[in-house]
Amino acid sequence: xxxxxxxxxxxxxxxxxxxxxxxxxxxxxxxxxxxxxxxxxxxxxxxxxxxxxxxxxxxxxxxxxxxxxxxxxxxxxxxxxxxxxxxxxxxxxxxxxxxxxxxxxxxxxxxxxxxxxxxxxxxxxxxxxxxxxxxxxxxxxxxxxxxxxxxxxxxxxxxxxxxxxxxxxxxxxxxxxxxxxxxxxxxxxxxxxxxxxxxxxxxxxxxxxxxxxxxxxxxxxxxxxxxxxxxxxxxxxxxxxxxxxxxxxxxxxxxxxxxxxxxxxxxxxxxxxxxxxxxxxxxxxxxxxxxxxxxxxxxxxxxxxxxxxxxxxxxxxxxxxxxxxxxxxxxxxxxxxxxxxxxxxxxxxxxxxxxxxxxxxxxxxxxxxxxxxxxxxxxxxxxxxxxxxxxxxxxxxxxxxxxxxxxxxxxxxxxxxxxxxxxxxxx
Amino acid sequence: xxxxxxxxxxxxxxxxxxxxxxxxxxxxxxxxxxxxxxxxxxxxxxxxxxxxxxxxxxxxxxxxxxxxxxxxxxxxxxxxxxxxxxxxxxxxxxxxxxxxxxxxxxxxxxxxxxxxxxxxxxxxxxxxxxxxxxxxxxxxxxxxxxxxxxxxxxxxxxxxxxxxxxxxxxxxxxxxxxxxxxxxxxxxxxxxxxxxxxxxxxxxxxxxxxxxxxxxxxxxxxxxxxxxxxxxxxxxxxxxxxxxxxxxxxxxxxxxxxxxxxxxxxx
Numbered sequence: 001x002x003x004x005x006x007x008x009x010x011x012x013x014x015x016x017x018x019x020x021x022x023x024x025x026x027x028x029x030x031x032x033x034x035x036x037x038x039x040x041x042x043x044x045x046x047x048x049x050x051x052x053x054x055x056x057x058x059x060x061x062x063x064x065x066x067x068x069x070x071x072x073x074x075x076x077x078x079x080x081x082x083x084x085x086x087x088x089x090x091x092x093x094x095x096x097x098x099x100x101x102x103x104x105x106x107x108x109x110x111x112x113x114x115x116x117x118x119x120x121x122x123x124x125x126x127x128x129x130x131x132x133x134x135x136x137x138x139x140x141x142x143x144x145x146x147x148x149x150x151x152x153x154x155x156x157x158x159x160x161x162x163x164x165x166x167x168x169x170x171x172x173x174x175x176x177x178x179x180x181x182x183x184x185x186x187x188x189x190x191x192x193x194x195x196x197x198x199x200x201x202x203x204x205x206x207x208x209x210x211x212x213x214x215x216x217x218x219x220x221x222x223x224x225x226x227x228x229x230x231x232x233x234x235x236x237x238x239x240x241x242x243x244x245x246x247x248x249x250x251x252x253x254x255x256x257x258x259x260x261x262x263x264x265x266x267x268x269x270x271x272x273x274x275x276x277x278x279x280x281x282x283x284x285x286x287x288x289x290x291x292x293x294x295x296x297x298x299x300x301x302x303x304x305x306x307x308x309x310x311x312x313x314x315x316x317x318x319x320x321x322x323x324x325x326x327x328x329x330x331x332x333x334x335x336x337x338x339x340x341x342x343x344x345x346x347x348x349x350x351x352x353x354x355x356x357x358x359x360x361x362x363x364x365x366x367x368x369x370x371x372x373x374x375x376x377x378x379x380x381x382x383x384x385x386x387x388x389x390x391x392x393x394x395x396x397x398x399x400x401x402x403x404x405x406x407x408x409x410x411x412x413x414x415x416x417x418x419x420x421x422x423x424x425x426x427x
Numbered sequence: 428x429x430x431x432x433x434x435x436x437x438x439x440x441x442x443x444x445x446x447x448x449x450x451x452x453x454x455x456x457x458x459x460x461x462x463x464x465x466x467x468x469x470x471x472x473x474x475x476x477x478x479x480x481x482x483x484x485x486x487x488x489x490x491x492x493x494x495x496x497x498x499x500x501x502x503x504x505x506x507x508x509x510x511x512x513x514x515x516x517x518x519x520x521x522x523x524x525x526x527x528x529x530x531x532x533x534x535x536x537x538x539x540x541x542x543x544x545x546x547x548x549x550x551x552x553x554x555x556x557x558x559x560x561x562x563x564x565x566x567x568x569x570x571x572x573x574x575x576x577x578x579x580x581x582x583x584x585x586x587x588x589x590x591x592x593x594x595x596x597x598x599x600x601x602x603x604x605x606x607x608x609x610x611x612x613x614x615x616x617x618x619x620x621x622x623x624x625x626x627x628x629x630x631x632x633x634x635x636x637x638x639x640x641x642x643x644x645x646x647x648x649x650x651x652x653x654x655x656x657x658x659x660x661x662x663x664x665x666x667x668x669x670x671x672x673x674x675x676x677x678x679x680x681x682x683x684x685x686x687x688x689x690x691x692x693x694x
Contacts, residue, residue, distance in 0.1 A: 002651075023493075024520075035520075036493060036516070036518075036519070036520030036521075037493050038520055038650075039520075040521055040650055041657045041660040042657065042660055043660055078594075143560075143569065143571075144569060147564075167593060168572070168573050168593055169592070172560060174557075175524065175556070175558075176561070176563070178525070178561070179525060179560070179561040179564035179565060182525070182654070184525060184653070185655070187553075187554065187555035187556060188555070203661070206663070207663060209659055209661035224658055230440070230442055233662070235660065235661055236657050236659075236660040237659045238656070238657060238658060239655065239656055239658040240656075241656060243654045281569035281602070281605075282599050283599065283601075284597055285599065285600055286597070286598050287592075287596075287597045287598075288597070289594055290594055290596070326694075350554060351551065359688065369442070380691060380693050381669070382684065388671075397669035397670070398684055399669060399671040399672065401671060402677065407681060410677045410680065411685070413678075414678070414685055417682075418685040418686075418689050418694055421685055421686050421689070422686050422690065426690075
């Protein structure tokens, strides 16, 4: 597969050069030439007014992929407790499984020691079945131990899709397993589709993509994995056409879990792990739960975030007071973290946490794209910033151009009066 | 024998500086500086700290990218690395993380013995965090990702690291040779030194292509060999513009905001 310029049609207008995110097109006189930086992202094809750029597909057909069936979710647990993202992915995996076919199932893969009881929670949140890989050597996560047993299980049972939460553990395990299987892995997905028609539906509602070249009746059931790239400046949909399983990590907080069905049951497959102590080349000395303030940005209904516009680290005192008043959690921009004003665990954005609270207060945050990528799906965004031209106002539902040190104390003071204010306003 | 460290680094566009053309909805790349990826600078710094303590340590920085990535290698040498290797070849272009790790692992095999490989957790342009673990897998060595603290014992064999988790950390013991991926909390990267800059510009930096690496261009590296492909790419749709609240006093602004939030049933 490659991007080619059709020499006869190229007029040397350079539109493609402007559109290329990768600096992958050079001019040779009046002819555009694709260089080695090309990733076949198709941006140039979309902008070329002369149909002078084409993508040539690989001739070799796919290998036999039909032996692979069902959707697996790595049901990450820590100290016997399932991570939220595992439940979210079980819900998402079920949706994908049913899109593939009525008899495609979603399985949760539980790995650990004495974790069998967690199967009930998996069923109640939508799993059709559970693969249980239980062994004393799997008590805590180790890259070597977990990679081996998961690799062995995938090789034996051949799932079509394997999903992981993009946690520190998921992002350690998934690339290792994918490399051992020699299959593709797409990181930090924010959207998954199987049917072309669902993909079109998503793209039309949420993106600038021209969907006219996509056929909604297509038989293609390959996994379309959409993720932000370039710090959220660009979205890319990635496919894995020739190898199986198709693997993705998915950001926590992005997918929605299903309504819990108490008492739900499902199939249990016990997998006997083949693992010895010598397979595990790291030794965990201790695991420490942070004594730090717990920041659960992904679960918060309200987030009060501060950025460089606070002026100095003490500004977070006001943000903390604000958050405590409104029952929210403190967030921050990368700039404030880089400046050392607040810990990284508070960071919202492409390289921090993706959030979608009911209300996101952006205080003194200019709105770098990488920040917007992590919060722009919040239900309501309120921006408070001195600079009326700050990009944050482009995504804000409510903008206040003003001094946050004056405005926020007023919001704090008036918070309890909100009902009365509203009543008097509608009267 | 000298302790040998390989640092994997990447030259990236500073994604904080990228803006979207408001009319054409395309990326504005002009004037966006190329930088040494932040996490990779932390990886190099930790290697340099080992060299500070044990001066006969030898540090080789390996990068894959276009010819201008040489500039980043010069920067790494100016910071104190001993040498840089550039993997650059049209045949390597379009590699996904699987294919990229094949190329870098081949380079490391060609460099022969090493004690430690340090990489950044992830690069800010792709944010995948996959290449480090995938190199380790291909070399068959153990790994620890998200390394926030590092300690090498005097025997130059046993390492203790602190691995950051979302809700705390783990202390892990590991032996060389191994792959560690660095995060920001690990250290503060040093600046280039004047002497370092002088020696860096004079330094020969080998450029290796697919041939030198001995990789199969049809099966191991490049766009065609990569298991993942880009199906479509696009810019995210901007959210509809909201309203700017206006009032004479800060109190009235606060009141207006609260009335609106109440009307939306979010408070």
